[in-house]
Amino acid sequence: MIKVDYHVHSAWSPDSRMEVTKALEYCRANEIKEIVFTEHLDVGDPGQVPLIDLKAYRENLQLARLSYPDLSIGIGLELGVHEGNLSETQSYIAPWEWDFLILSLHEVLDMGCCNPTMMQFYDSHTILEAYWNALIHITRQMTPFHVLGHIDYLLRYQAISEEEFLSWEEAIDQVLLNLVSNRQGLEINAKGIQSMGRPHPPLNILKRFKALGGEIVTLGSDAHSAKSLSQHYEIQLSYLREAGFSYYARRNFAEKSFYFEKI
Numbered sequence: 001m002i003k004v005d006y007h008v009h010s011a012w013s014p015d016s017r018m019e020v021t022k023a024l025e026y027c028r029a030n031e032i033k034e035i036v037f038t039e040h041l042d043v044g045d046p047g048q049v050p051l052i053d054l055k056a057y058r059e060n061l062q063l064a065r066l067s068y069p070d071l072s073i074g075i076g077l078e079l080g081v082h083e084g085n086l087s088e089t090q091s092y093i094a095p096w097e098w099d100f101l102i103l104s105l106h107e108v109l110d111m112g113c114c115n116p117t118m119m120q121f122y123d124s125h126t127i128l129e130a131y132w133n134a135l136i137h138i139t140r141q142m143t144p145f146h147v148l149g150h151i152d153y154l155l156r157y158q159a160i161s162e163e164e165f166l167s168w169e170e171a172i173d174q175v176l177l178n179l180v181s182n183r184q185g186l187e188i189n190a191k192g193i194q195s196m197g198r199p200h201p202p203l204n205i206l207k208r209f210k211a212l213g214g215e216i217v218t219l220g221s222d223a224h225s226a227k228s229l230s231q232h233y234e235i236q237l238s239y240l241r242e243a244g245f246s247y248y249a250r251r252n253f254a255e256k257s258f259y260f261e262k263i
Contacts, residue, residue, distance in 0.1 A: 007220025036074030076100035103145035132171035150200035185216025
């Protein structure tokens with residue numbers, strides 16, 4: 001079994017200071033054999049998340065591959081999308097092929113999901129209705145991505161119960177079926193453990209994804225520092241087993257295809 005991390009932010013992301021080489025040295029020292037850099041790309045965000053130079057970023061990682069031939073290094077992005085920036089995002093990434101793309105919803109009702117004032121303006125029903133409708137829309141309309149990131153990102157920041165979040169069963173099924181029909185997947189994201197005591201997504205959603213025919217589940221730390229790389233890896237594997245999976249998904253970067261690693 002190969003230890004991997006498919007959700008990592010280096011200093012190419014505006015909220016991280018971790019240099020690519022520091023991440024790779026940590027991987028070498030801690031037997032992480034495969035790492036995918038998934039830098040933030042939020043197109044159209046008014047000044048909050050500066051757009052990275054994709055050409056320079058790719059060149060940096062291609063050089064890293066030459067310097068660290070013992071590691072499998074994926075070149076990816078975390079696409080922060082909403083209903084207003086889909087086409088612009090697709091145009092911005094179109095000139096290149098990508099090893100791995102995470103689709104993430106970070107904004108709803110014209111507010112960041114992490115905004116502490118959101119529930120001063122909207123009740124939980126209004127927020128959840130907008131959130132699930134947006135997830136349905138982006139998973140239906142945004143073609144070039146591989147997994148949907150932290151589907152319950154909203155719960156990391158807003159005082160909405162998991163029970164209420166999961167009560168939107170029809171919407172949840174529609175999002176998951178959008179993924180299944182395009183052979184796209186979900187991630188297990190360890191960062192939820194810090195704030196919610198469990199990984200993203202809720203276990204019920206992971207089980208439902210499998211029941212609907214979902215196969216692709218990747219493992220990621222959402223690390224912004226070297227010490228967080230592959231954090232809580234055994235918990236992620238246990239979570240995967242509890243949902244009924246006996247494997248996790250990996251990418252063949254050369255062939256741009258998924259395959260499965262037995263736990």
